[in-house]
Amino acid sequence: MEKFISHTGTAVPLRRSNVDTDQIIPAVYLKRVTRSGFEDGLFAAWRSEPDFVLNQPAYKSATILIAGVDFGTGSSREHAVWALQNYGFKVIISSRFADIFRGNSLKGGLLTVILDQSEIEALWRSVEADPSTQIKVDLESGTITYDQITLHFVIDDYTRWRLMEGLDDIGLTIKNSEFIDSFEKTRASFKPTTLPIRS
């Protein structure tokens, strides 16, 4: 995974709440067996409307998405994270994310930042007034800076460290294999196994 330390870019305002994973990427786009190419399905239904915000030239090169409350509700599809990343987003800001979506995003290096709804409203107004507003998201200090305004956000230390080091969870767990080995020795014998097959 790429390290995430800080990112500066422009943002697109998505003034919608409860953006569920079926909106982020509809099921018919989930059929690829790779991790790339999902940008074609991103917000597919909305992108067919010409005045949808992502279709406006001023926001073409935005790398930060500022969304309404409850972003990413619904399914566990990590394709939602890949679609956003494949499209070019590095950071998503909302006042509340669904659990599984947030977990997926932080595992995959897409930074999800939680701000107060009032701070989101102010950000929306700024980027709507001037789409070229530069926004700096600094993970190390937990701050977002734009127009001489600095906002603070919270992220747990463990996740911050993992993102800043670009560490992959699996590698970290494998270092603790001996704990898994000894745990397995204590498992009850009546716990079910899928093999051999019984019918």
Next chain:
Amino acid sequence: MASTLAEKIWAEHVVRSAPGEPDLLYIDLHLIHEVTSPQAFDGLRLARRTVRRPDLTIATEDHNVPTQNIDKPIADPVSKLQVDTLRANCLEFGVRLHSLGDKEQGIVHVVGPQLGLTQPGMTIVCGDSHTSTHGAFGALAFGIGTSEVEHVLATQTLPLLRPKTMAINVSGSLKPGVTSKDIILAIIAKIGTAGGQGYVIEYRGSAIRELSMESRMTVCNMSIEAGARAGLIAPDQTTFDYIAGKPHAPKDFDAALMYWKTFFTDEDAEFDVEIDLNADDMEPFVTWGTNPAQGAPLNSLVPNPADLSDDEARGAAERALAYMGLTAGTPLKKIAIDTVFLGSCTNGRIEDLRAAAHILKGKKISSTLRMLVVPGSARVRLEAEAEGLDKVFIDAGAEWRNAGCSMCLGMNPDQLVVGERSASTSNRNFEGRQGKGGRTHLVSPLVAAATALRGTLSSPADL
């Protein structure tokens, strides 16, 4: 110390715990399907890793598969590639797979319980958010993303932060004609789509205890629609009886039983939050909007967004009514339906089919709509056919299909067209969920059947 059920299961599975780090939790059962696994297997190959415990892993084909002509190759080449990829991966890594045509194939959350692999006190994960279904057995079960699928394949563990606990107490008893689907829709309407966020919900109280195992699964299934990753119901005699005799029921049943009986919330344990509801006056419940919290009793009217004081909720309701093509103040029972879908991991089990067939028996569905009946698994289909339920559906004018997710998410050819309106026993009414531009009303199997007969949203009491 007094503990809740969730805390007891958690404590049983901690492999490693360190300050400032998530707990490393052991996973007892990992369920796999074709959509969220290909990139995980790729990751294993890239890193030259193996599946640590193929014997705790099981795969099935469900999301993509056609429900007609299943003896022919899958027509959609992209769906076919995904299913073929699962087959190749399972072969390469030694994972048990139930393919299309196999009698154990079906929706992943129907397959686990019917094989007896879902048991109390376990941890169960799957790359699918409705893994919460398995919580009905008193197992801690939740959906994960593909990176986590890869993590579990490689290590049989997951690093996780300890969730908070919520109790939802449902006292009283359901009236006839009211089901566990109505309970969970009412709960979600009450607490909202984020109400359970960060919590494991334990459903308690007399109305829950009185539910059959399959009805309990319907409740736990939709925990995710309230924002909770997992739902739980303490195991009891209903649970034990359901598992007994299933293919993977423990050989040493008594030892298992003793262990299972330790999984309950202690008398004096405290939940972070408790919510109380009464089942006595619950009614059939349907959704009118585009998220599962936008629901109301069937006997009421399409709500008026102007009555909502919260700006956010008002905006969302306005958008939802526009998408759904509904006018505030319309009686819900006047809404005409084009398609009735009976199926999914919420309500595609044998009991659901029996309940609907009971209403349809000897009658004809309205000529203004189509009805699709999709059993949750091939085994459910066989069981239904043995009981003659297929005949009841076919004679009533419904289509009898093969097992899969089907129109729950419209990844296979079973989809709504733009503007088409469905009454669906599934769990999500998101915009376009059942097909681009499709409009979904979530209902119970009883309401689905009554609606099929009358052509408009209806309950059995209207017949």
